[in-house]
Amino acid sequence: MPGGTTGSGVAAEVVDELKGRVRRGVYGPGDKLPSERALSEELGVSRPTIREAIRALAAMNIVSQRHGSGVYVRSLDVFELLEPVRFALEVSEPTLASLFQVRLALEPLSAQLAAARATDAEIRHLSSIAEAATASRVSVSRFLELDTALHEALVLASHDELLRTIISSLAFLAHESRERTVRQPGVRESTIRDHAAIVRAVENRDSRAAGEAMDRHLRNLLTASGTERRLR
Amino acid sequence: MPGGTTGSGVAAEVVDELKGRVRRGVYGPGDKLPSERALSEELGVSRPTIREAIRALAAMNIVSQRHGSGVYVRSLDVFELLEPVRFALEVSEPTLASLFQVRLALEPLSAQLAAARATDAEIRHLSSIAEAATASRVSVSRFLELDTALHEALVLASHDELLRTIISSLAFLAHESRERTVRQPGVRESTIRDHAAIVRAVENRDSRAAGEAMDRHLRNLLTASGTERRLR
DNA sequence: TCTACCAAAGTGGCCAGGCCACTTTGGTAG
DNA sequence: CTACCAAAGTGGCCTGGCCACTTTGGTAGA
Numbered sequence: 001m002p003g004g005t006t007g008s009g010v011a012a013e014v015v016d017e018l019k020g021r022v023r024r025g026v027y028g029p030g031d032k033l034p035s036e037r038a039l040s041e042e043l044g045v046s047r048p049t050i051r052e053a054i055r056a057l058a059a060m061n062i063v064s065q066r067h068g069s070g071v072y073v074r075s076l077d078v079f080e081l082l083e084p085v086r087f088a089l090e091v092s093e094p095t096l097a098s099l100f101q102v103r104l105a106l107e108p109l110s111a112q113l114a115a116a117r118a119t120d121a122e123i124r125h126l127s128s129i130a131e132a133a134t135a136s137r138v139s140v141s142r143f144l145e146l147d148t149a150l151h152e153a154l155v156l157a158s159h160d161e162l163l164r165t166i167i168s169s170l171a172f173l174a175h176e177s178r179e180r181t182v183r184q185p186g187v188r189e190s191t192i193r194d195h196a197a198i199v200r201a202v203e204n205r206d207s208r209a210a211g212e213a214m215d216r217h218l219r220n221l222l223t224a225s226g227t228e229r230r231l232r
Numbered sequence: 233m234p235g236g237t238t239g240s241g242v243a244a245e246v247v248d249e250l251k252g253r254v255r256r257g258v259y260g261p262g263d264k265l266p267s268e269r270a271l272s273e274e275l276g277v278s279r280p281t282i283r284e285a286i287r288a289l290a291a292m293n294i295v296s297q298r299h300g301s302g303v304y305v306r307s308l309d310v311f312e313l314l315e316p317v318r319f320a321l322e323v324s325e326p327t328l329a330s331l332f333q334v335r336l337a338l339e340p341l342s343a344q345l346a347a348a349r350a351t352d353a354e355i356r357h358l359s360s361i362a363e364a365a366t367a368s369r370v371s372v373s374r375f376l377e378l379d380t381a382l383h384e385a386l387v388l389a390s391h392d393e394l395l396r397t398i399i400s401s402l403a404f405l406a407h408e409s410r411e412r413t414v415r416q417p418g419v420r421e422s423t424i425r426d427h428a429a430i431v432r433a434v435e436n437r438d439s440r441a442a443g444e445a446m447d448r449h450l451r452n453l454l455t456a457s458g459t460e461r462r463l464r
Numbered sequence: 465t466c467t468a469c470c471a472a473a474g475t476g477g478c479c480a481g482g483c484c485a486c487t488t489t490g491g492t493a494g
Numbered sequence: 495c496t497a498c499c500a501a502a503g504t505g506g507c508c509t510g511g512c513c514a515c516t517t518t519g520g521t522a523g524a
Contacts (some may be wrong), residue, residue, distance in 0.1 A: 059288035068515030162326035299488030
């Protein structure tokens with residue numbers, strides 16, 4: 001009973017069918033789908049309908065169409081899959097408070113797991129990121145980049161795909177607000193301290209300390225951003 | 233410099249054009265777009281191309297198509313917007329253990345918020361669900377249905393759209409494993425007890441107790457299910 | 465033998481015109 | 495004033511076709 005949530009109609013069914021095949025791995029990333037004419041025959045629907053379905057999948061960044069060549073399954077990376085919603089999020093806006101609530105529940109977990117599971121190479125990577133942010137002449141955008149990278153590296157080191165998917169999605173949502181938060185006085189300094197504490201805990205394989213350090217870090221950011229503001 | 237990121241081709245241009253109109257407020261939420269035939273004439277492209285463009289916008293949850301009526305700009309609620317997250321979660325094929333880890337982080341939060349924010353009607357609804365499961369002659373599938381309904385009702389009562397999106401997506405992933413778990417001896421009884429405790433805490437507006445009850449509930453399920461099995 | 469080129473096949477992009485199913489609406493009969 | 499129904503409007507889908515681009519394999523030249 002896979003996710004047939006798209007709607008009714010033949011085209012919608014084709015979308016679900018193809019989406020299902022990608023989900024089940026019938027077509028993996030990089031693979032070429034059958035030609036529109038072939039799919040048309042196989043599924044017993046007209047080519048325009050197939051085209052509509054493929055256009056929808058392309059809009060969701062699940063496939064990409066290459067004129068004269070074929071239709072290919074994309075990387076299925078979380079960020080890419082979320083990109084189509086970026087536009088719509090300009091109007092929607094989850095509350096910052098809500099976002100932080102969820103991050104406060106998940107990111108300490110991410111840090112805990114990272115402390116327990118990170119490889120030595122991953123720990124070195126974490127250190128280098130935290131280190132890079134301490135340099136005096138770091139631009140705002142570069143600082144944001146490093147901040148994002150640290151959270152991403154942590155959840156990668158947790159070796160938990162599900163956590164990575166969710167946290168990456170949230171980071172995507174948070175991106176807009178971070179630009180403002182990081183400009184507030186003192187935030188960069190406290191962020192550097194917090195990051196250092198997290199990395200130190202991971203280096204020491206201290207799950208509890210890592211989780212607590214992350215918790216403090218997020219609460220600091222929350223305080224700095226003012227909780228009632230909306231994203232964007 | 234509006235978001236002309238879609239790609240090349242006439243259909244892509246139509247997508248950008250329509251997207252731009254929505255962005256600029258030419259068509260606001262709830263508004264009806266011109267008919268496909270009208271757009272076709274106005275933009276000087278064929279109707280199939282217009283249809284492809286509209287299908288793409290629908291895939292991005294920007295508009296919705298209503299057979300016989302028209303194409304409407306959507307209200308853009310967060311839950312629907314984050315539908316792509318669901319797909320992303322499904323392709324990642326998480327471990328049961330990983331799934332429980334995340335649920336253990338999020339669902340107690342959901343219960344806490346519900347205890348603090350639920351309306352009287354929502355509390356009555358919760359009670360009725362918990363009540364229905366205590367009847368002696370409830371089939372396995374019906375029991376599962378009620379279990380899902382309770383978790384869903386809780387997160388609804390939390391009045392947090394972001395949480396709702398994530399937890400609903402996870403519930404979908406969990407579905408397969410629940411069918412097995414619920415058949416294990418004693419699980420239904422303990423579930424009934426746990427649910428009752430959660431509902432009681434919400435009725436008493438006791439956030440802490442609600443969170444703890446949910447935590448115990450999930451740990452009971454986790455114990456009963458054996459953690460190493462893979463979903464799907 | 466190897467390289468460069470080119471033509472044919474395959475594929476997506478787009479169009480024209482048509483029929484059907486569903487929704488909406490305004491007039492009409494009760 | 496209400497209930498109903500027919501016509502108009504709209505999206506959903508199909509057939510069939512032509513064009514533009516990419517790929518590929520064979521061929522002519524070095």
